[in-house]
Amino acid sequence: MIVLLVTVFGLAVNTTLVAYTATRLLDVRYTLWRLVFVSVVSQSIVQYGLVPTLFAPFDGTTPSPDETAGAVALLALAFVCAPVIAMIMLVVWEAVLPTGAVPPVRSWFKGVRARLRRTRRYLQILAIASRHGLFGLLRGRRQLGQGPEQARSLRLALDDAGVTFVKLGQILSTRRDLLPPAYIAELAKLQDQAAPIPGATAAELVETAIGAPVGEVFSRFDPEPMAAASIAQVHSAVLHGGQAVVVKVRRPGAAQAVERDLDIIGRLAHLLDRHTAWGRSMDVLGLAAGFATALREEVDFTVEARNLAQVAVAHDRRRAAVGVPRPHPDLSDEGVLVMERLSGVPLATAGPVLAERGLEPGPLAASLLREMLDEVMIDGIFHADPHPGNLLLLDDDRLGLIDFGSVGRLDRELRASLQAILTAVDRQDGPALADAFIGVSARPDELDQAAFERALGAFMARHLMAGTAPDLRMFTELFRIIAKYRIAIPPELAAVFRALATLEGCLTAIDPGFDLVTQARSVGEAYAEQHLRPAAVKDMLAEEAADLLPVLRKLPRRLDRLAAAAEAGRLTANFRLFSRAEDRRAITDWLHQVLLTVLAAAAGVMSVMLIGIETGPSLTDDIGLYQFLGLALLLIASIMALRVLADIFTKPRDRDDAR
Known part of the structure; x- marks a missing residue:
């Protein structure tokens, strides 16, 4: 029993030493089970393969005093081979099956x-x-x-x-x-469509959300849903103050x-x-x-309540002609949403109603487009999913927007960039359009700007010249050109184009002959006229002056310092070639790899030369001193070469993960 414990302890110590040495020499962290495996295999190869081969000349007899030094040297060389063999296995393993390609063993049985x-x-x-x-x-x-x-x-x-x-x-x-x-x-x-959940279940969900019985909040709550879908269903209700509301209840288990x-x-x-x-x-x-x-935003009603509140404030500020429901955040949570009820009919089935009321579909579609562009260009928050099911024709002949579970947002800079893009498209100015796209993205290192401008010019000549009938497919071609030249459009602007593509279905449902591009041009011209009005110019100058004022305050002091330095002969200019720490690390890594490669090659050549020397002192009858030194030098060359290979296989992935 004691012998077994000593053997197990010795094996554990050797495994630890081999794994630690291999990890330190490669400077790479591997999983524990991989290190244990390669350590045990390398020790087995050394103990049952390499050692018997090296000591075969002794025929199992004890070395003589003259042979003891050589035997000890061979034994040390054999055990040094264990970490090298482990390193070879780790590098090959990493090349064939990189770390992370297979989930950790501890996670195999989770979930x-x-x-x-x-x-x-x-x-x-x-x-x-x-x-x-x-x-x-x-x-x-x-x-x-x-x-x-x-x-x-x-x-x-x-x-x-x-x-x-x-x-x-x-x-x-x-x-x-x-x-x-x-x-x-x-x-x-x-x-x-889906089978409705029972009214009692819906009432329980509402009571959980508001923290009070339904009767204390609503003077009337209809247990029969107005509509039932797979994610949620909607009930009509009336608050004690007399305001008509709708209660949107998420189905149990819908989020999962x-x-x-x-x-x-x-x-x-x-x-x-x-x-x-x-x-x-x-x-x-x-x-x-x-x-x-x-869809993840749609199943979380707190997102929709926040979006509704923000859109309502923006609509009130500019007195929008399109209605949106006002939420009641105090009565809502992630699974229940209480909001104002808009009285009307869905736009998808409003064709007969339009005829009955004598409404012209063209002006109605134009007002919807104007509202969408106002949300984008003025409010900076817009409905990201304006399909026909989310639009109502209200009783007062206005349009109503519902279901704000998904919205897009643009800051002032992105709105200005979008304005520049639309202006360049309207003027059919290829270079200006190229500059506008490059201005909102990181410029690619190898961008052929002249070719990019020509491609955009050809695109506009193909789709926007007089006499052509532009359609929404041109957006697809435009995105292909942008992707070809590796221009990364911000996702916020991409959401605008997706929303416009979705809106086209609504506009066609209202007026099959509606020309989105022509109407958008007229709206863009109206925006341009507004920007040229004296009040708008005054506001723009005030904003620019506010941004410029801190710089102007610092300018006299900086000019005085520059003049004083020039007068004293201390005005210098510094140029740092590698100012970024990432660049310095990259250059250092490359130099290390080149140096290790050169040293490994030199050591390998020297080891081959030493192994080929047949004269000189002998360690054993079969192995000379120079040959032994050649083998040791070959191990050193192998270690350096394996370190370079480990860097090649692992460090690029580590840098990508860090980014």
């Missing part, structure tokens, strides 16, 4: 139930796609067709897949810039179902981006990311 549920749901989605003949699209074996049959199959598959996929289809039904007309028509048929399906959508998006050309051309990864962000 098994959640992974099983996700896998079951993933297989269910794939089965639905296969049942409707869409599996070939997922694998890239078929292209997205133009006919109504495939469009109908896609609509049925999304409908079968449930709430999250239905909402994805509803959003895609407004993206005329991405999908053919047959798909737009089919996806517009998707209805997000959305998260599960968003994970599936993200995986499918990566699959389509990797295996299909049509998926990459539609930027399915960007669509999936934007959809996930919007």
